[in-house]
Amino acid sequence: MRAMVAESPTFSPLYRQIKSLILQGLESGEWRPGEAIPSESDLAIRFNVSQGTVRKAIDEMAAENLLIRKQGKGTFVASHADPRAFFRFLRLVPLAGGVEQSTSRPLECWRAKAGTEAARVLQLKLGDAIIIVRRLLQFSNRPVVVDEIYLPGEIFSGLSLEVLKDWQGSLYSLFETRFGVRMIRAEERIRAVAADRNSAELLGVDDGSPLLSVERVSFTYGDRPVEWRRGLYSTAEHYYLNELG
Amino acid sequence: MRAMVAESPTFSPLYRQIKSLILQGLESGEWRPGEAIPSESDLAIRFNVSQGTVRKAIDEMAAENLLIRKQGKGTFVASHADPRAFFRFLRLVPLAGGVEQSTSRPLECWRAKAGTEAARVLQLKLGDAIIIVRRLLQFSNRPVVVDEIYLPGEIFSGLSLEVLKDWQGSLYSLFETRFGVRMIRAEERIRAVAADRNSAELLGVDDGSPLLSVERVSFTYGDRPVEWRRGLYSTAEHYYLNELG
DNA sequence: TAGTGGTCTAGACCACTTT
DNA sequence: AAGTGGTCTAGACCACTAA
Numbered sequence: 001m002r003a004m005v006a007e008s009p010t011f012s013p014l015y016r017q018i019k020s021l022i023l024q025g026l027e028s029g030e031w032r033p034g035e036a037i038p039s040e041s042d043l044a045i046r047f048n049v050s051q052g053t054v055r056k057a058i059d060e061m062a063a064e065n066l067l068i069r070k071q072g073k074g075t076f077v078a079s080h081a082d083p084r085a086f087f088r089f090l091r092l093v094p095l096a097g098g099v100e101q102s103t104s105r106p107l108e109c110w111r112a113k114a115g116t117e118a119a120r121v122l123q124l125k126l127g128d129a130i131i132i133v134r135r136l137l138q139f140s141n142r143p144v145v146v147d148e149i150y151l152p153g154e155i156f157s158g159l160s161l162e163v164l165k166d167w168q169g170s171l172y173s174l175f176e177t178r179f180g181v182r183m184i185r186a187e188e189r190i191r192a193v194a195a196d197r198n199s200a201e202l203l204g205v206d207d208g209s210p211l212l213s214v215e216r217v218s219f220t221y222g223d224r225p226v227e228w229r230r231g232l233y234s235t236a237e238h239y240y241l242n243e244l245g
Numbered sequence: 246m247r248a249m250v251a252e253s254p255t256f257s258p259l260y261r262q263i264k265s266l267i268l269q270g271l272e273s274g275e276w277r278p279g280e281a282i283p284s285e286s287d288l289a290i291r292f293n294v295s296q297g298t299v300r301k302a303i304d305e306m307a308a309e310n311l312l313i314r315k316q317g318k319g320t321f322v323a324s325h326a327d328p329r330a331f332f333r334f335l336r337l338v339p340l341a342g343g344v345e346q347s348t349s350r351p352l353e354c355w356r357a358k359a360g361t362e363a364a365r366v367l368q369l370k371l372g373d374a375i376i377i378v379r380r381l382l383q384f385s386n387r388p389v390v391v392d393e394i395y396l397p398g399e400i401f402s403g404l405s406l407e408v409l410k411d412w413q414g415s416l417y418s419l420f421e422t423r424f425g426v427r428m429i430r431a432e433e434r435i436r437a438v439a440a441d442r443n444s445a446e447l448l449g450v451d452d453g454s455p456l457l458s459v460e461r462v463s464f465t466y467g468d469r470p471v472e473w474r475r476g477l478y479s480t481a482e483h484y485y486l487n488e489l490g
Numbered sequence: 491t492a493g494t495g496g497t498c499t500a501g502a503c504c505a506c507t508t509t
Numbered sequence: 510a511a512g513t514g515g516t517c518t519a520g521a522c523c524a525c526t527a528a
Contacts, residue, residue, distance in 0.1 A: 298518080
């Protein structure tokens with residue numbers, strides 16, 4: 001292992017090579033979400049490097065929210081089942097402080113073929129199978145978000161309205177445990193639009209009133225796009241919070 | 246220095262103590278934006294710790310965008326004069342790809358007294374002096390954002406419309422070089438609103454059309470709020486891009 | 491060639507959790 | 510007491526920049 005550093009023509013430090021080896025373990029499912037990976041010293045022996053080098057690799061992965069370190073216990077694979085992961089992808093906060101209970105109400109779920117845009121965004125071929133989900137998100141039993149979610153049909157073939165209705169917990173935690181797809185990062189494109197009649201009715205606002213249009217593309221390991229969604233957010237009693245570091 | 250680790254009742258590791266010492270150097274102006282701080286080995290001698298400990302302190306500060314490392318050259322104090330820092334706080338992207346030139350057109354600048362909300366947000370007393378700036382932001386000579394910016398009068402006392410008009414470059418780089426105030430992080434609260442007549446005219450959109458309302462509070466060292474602004478973004482030809490890590 | 495940050499190692503010890 | 514991650518050190522060497 002050590003030799004690769006010196007010989008590699010496009011130089012990549014040892015700890016990054018270790019990092020990608022650990023990443024392989026995550027992708028292959030050797031260690032599943034919520035489980036512990038081997039200790040630093042075990043990995044150091046396994047990869048034949050010093051503990052400090054493994055440590056630096058894990059440091060980076062923890063900074064990327066792929067792993068979670070717990071002193072005295074071990075290092076764990078990050079999971080969307082962890083309630084702390086929930087607000088990482090949903091940045092909606094009530095105008096009047098406090099914490100609210102949110103519930104997801106699936107409305108429809110049907111099969112379709114990818115059009116030009118869906119194919120481009122999800123990196124599919126035109127006409128490939130996709131699954132579309134429509135959903136209403138409620139905070140304290142009041143509708144706040146209407147979502148339309150596009151998923152590659154091949155990966156999510158078992159998905160149906162019944163499965164969605166039976167599931168307690170976040171959508172991403174369903175995807176993770178049931179379909180083995182873990183969302184790692186996402187890009188959101190936000191605009192202001194006027195409510196169409198249908199959405200206005202679902203959200204309980206006036207036709208044509210301003211809504212936040214949030215278009216999201218989510219990626220799994222290797223920057224593969226696996227979800228495309230468009231949400232309309234009612235910002236009458238909530239706002240989208242963004243922290244600029 | 247070493248002794249503090251063991252003796253400290255609320256344990257704080259050595260490298261964090263070093264970090265806060267370096268932070269003091271930044272706050273006090275010992276090292277100014279754009280300048281280099283001493284080398285790791287110099288700092289190690291000065292603080293009487295090992296180079297690795299200084300390194301870990303600097304690592305964290307680099308991750309927080311306070312310092313910028315340049316291999317072979319040194320470690321530099323981050324500056325808003327650096328063009329790379331520009332898009333850290335302005336997340337607007339044209340719908341049709343490509344890069345645009347942006348220009349800031351200051352409209353008005355006047356003195357006022359802090360009302361309840363401004364006082365709360367900026368942590369001032371009711372009636373304290375504040376300065377208000379109105380500004381139009383253009384991309385490729387087309388208006389996209391109207392901003393209203395509230396600043397503590399004491400800190401920004403020399404600010405005027407003339408100063409703003411004479412300045413070439415970003416607002417934050419003006420604040421940094423002319424007033425010694427460096428913005429480190431910010432929170433944005435985003436909602437969708439209907440355009441009022443005045444803003445609609447400035448932005449060249451129809452009265453009542455949906456706009457993004459972006460309310461921002463910016464903080465300097467020690468999490469002190471030093472700017473409050475509300476911007477109305479026209480998202481006819483642009484969107485707000487957010488990366489969810 | 492000298493100085494800077496970047497990587498890697500080996501070993502000691504501390505803080506936290508579990509048995 | 511044993512095992513985990515967390516801190517700190519000292520030293521060697523590599524990669525990059527500038528004189």
